[in-house]
Amino acid sequence: GAVVSQHPSWVICKSGTSVKIECRSLDFQATTMFWYRQFPKQSLMLMATSNEGSKATYEQGVEKDKFLINHASLTLSTLTVTSAHPEDSSFYICSARYKGGGEQYFGPGTRLTVT
Amino acid sequence: GENVEQHPSTLSVQEGDSAVIKCTYSDSASNYFPWYKQELGKRPQLIIDIRSNVGEKKDQRIAVTLNKTAKHFSLHITETQPEDSAVYFCAANTGTASKLTFGTGTRLQVTL
Secondary structure (H helix, E strand, C coil), X not given: CCCEEEECCEEEECCCCCEEEEEEECCCCCCEEEXXXXXXXXXXXXXXEEECCCCCEECCCCCCCCEEEEEEECCEEEEEECCCCHHHCEEXXXXXXXXXXXXXXXXXXXXXXXX | CCCEEEECCEEEEECCCCEEEEEEECCCCCCEEEEEEECCCCCCEEEEEEECCCCEEEECCEEEEXXXXXXXXXEEECCCCHHHXXXXXXXXXXXXXXXXXXXXXXXXXXXX
């Protein structure tokens, strides 16, 4: 149980375009979802925390107008990278947690390359 | 906010030896400390976690110890095997959302 999927697994886009990444909890209801970014050989950095039906809480230094997060249902959260630039190229990983749970269940990640 | 430091950044051990990775945290309110193993290009895998109401937890070859007073916790892997080679991250929770702050990672290499 506690499976989280992400789509797409990898994407290449041109500079200036927008990309949407989906994160789904397949067999549980995720009241909270988290979005992380991981650059090569670095740690996971939390970008934002989202709760179903409410606005996401962004970490300091993360532009909320650039990284749009929508947690529309208890099983789906989306991250849209708007006006992507090469420096946004990274590994984006989501995680999900059910209500009252401590453990976060991670998705497989999405590798974004902006050319 | 929470700050988690992790040492060493790289660790090379011979197969069969033990490996120890140490982390310190800053937020005294943290009460959940997971450890993750991440292989290249893959998602982090939870290998063991500990809550602040216990001092030690063991699962086969893996153990974690927690010292709340000193605010540090450690991962111990015994009888290491080549398949243990990966990057290991510690983390600590913080805030009302219980979000995780990750350490900087330790690249473990187990040599034959």
